[in-house]
Amino acid sequence: MSKTWNWGIIGPGKIAHKFAQDIAKLDNARLSAVASRSQDRADQFARQYGAPYAYDSYEALLKCPELDVVYIATPHSEHYRNTMACIEAGIPVLCEKAFAFNTTEAREMAALAQRKEVFLMEALWTRFLPTTQKILELIQSDAIGRVVSVKADFGFKADYNPQSRLFNPELAGGALLDIGIYPVFIAYLMMGRPERVHAIARMGQTGVDEELGVLFQMGDGRMAHLHATLLAHTKTEAFIYGEKGTIHIHTRWHEPTHFSLIGEDRRPQNFHFDYDTNGYSYEAQEVMRCLNEGLTESPLWPLSRTLELMETLDRIRAEIGLVYPGEHQ
Numbered sequence: 001m002s003k004t005w006n007w008g009i010i011g012p013g014k015i016a017h018k019f020a021q022d023i024a025k026l027d028n029a030r031l032s033a034v035a036s037r038s039q040d041r042a043d044q045f046a047r048q049y050g051a052p053y054a055y056d057s058y059e060a061l062l063k064c065p066e067l068d069v070v071y072i073a074t075p076h077s078e079h080y081r082n083t084m085a086c087i088e089a090g091i092p093v094l095c096e097k098a099f100a101f102n103t104t105e106a107r108e109m110a111a112l113a114q115r116k117e118v119f120l121m122e123a124l125w126t127r128f129l130p131t132t133q134k135i136l137e138l139i140q141s142d143a144i145g146r147v148v149s150v151k152a153d154f155g156f157k158a159d160y161n162p163q164s165r166l167f168n169p170e171l172a173g174g175a176l177l178d179i180g181i182y183p184v185f186i187a188y189l190m191m192g193r194p195e196r197v198h199a200i201a202r203m204g205q206t207g208v209d210e211e212l213g214v215l216f217q218m219g220d221g222r223m224a225h226l227h228a229t230l231l232a233h234t235k236t237e238a239f240i241y242g243e244k245g246t247i248h249i250h251t252r253w254h255e256p257t258h259f260s261l262i263g264e265d266r267r268p269q270n271f272h273f274d275y276d277t278n279g280y281s282y283e284a285q286e287v288m289r290c291l292n293e294g295l296t297e298s299p300l301w302p303l304s305r306t307l308e309l310m311e312t313l314d315r316i317r318a319e320i321g322l323v324y325p326g327e328h329q
Helices: 012-024 039-049 075-089 105-118 131-140 174-192 281-292 303-318
Strands: 003-010 031-037 054-055 069-070 093-096 121-123 147-155 194-201 209-217 222-229 236-240 246-249 257-260 268-271
Touching: 003 012, 003 281, 012 031, 012 039, 012 281, 031 039, 039 054, 069 075, 069 281, 075 093, 093 194, 093 281, 105 121, 105 303, 121 303, 131 174, 131 236, 131 246, 131 257, 147 174, 174 209, 174 222, 174 236, 174 303, 194 303, 209 303, 222 281
Parallel strands: 003 031, 003 069, 031 054, 069 093, 093 121, 147 222
Antiparallel strands: 147 236, 194 209, 209 222, 236 246, 246 257, 257 268
């Protein structure tokens, strides 16, 4: 009989609700505990999803008697602190993207997990969706030939609140770490680390990037064209251009969606997938699969790839001059 894994959630925000809804649909997962800085908020979340334990501090959750793995859904600024505490306690971690403030923090997180031999994975949920898995399968089978270019965007009009996680520099706000990471990710996944990075940004009143344009060039000349904005709704599509065809991932491409394969005859072949969850179930399943097999990293998204992605995000930030207050460097 397969083990049922008891999950804890640190930070009961919007994305944590979606994650809790998804693991409730998995036979081998159970929400055991939630931690917030507010006991009332933790109690409400626990009641909603049937968790037996609710805590008014993140540290208290680490002493939960029924806890196998923790999902960290706090703002970016808290990821390092929360993850390090869990790893020190020997508790496996699925940490929301962006993984940390910067590469320095990310390396320390990875190093501690490796030294303690505790599982750690970045919750870059798009990597684990059936859509992404099928796209990689098609590319590996030479369906579009060698990938020569990537174009991707992600934009929505956010309600302006200087204290919110999107606009507050203390919380590592801005377009890049919240939504720009998705276009950067798909370009990296398809072509690897860029040799050259060019970026420009529109900086807002709080000092964070509200809109961002990025151009990558690989060592062999291939390019990626990326865009992210908090100021307007964009089509939020992705295109992977190959020598023999194109893959068009339809809106909103980073979520459970569908895509088209356009071959040399220019006739699209459409791929649809049946989803009965928000899409976070796939990363949770990957974590539990790895834990069942005694792994400390996911072979689909190992820490080495998280670090390379983080390094690329740092290069973009250097281009636009974005430094967060209190950043651990």
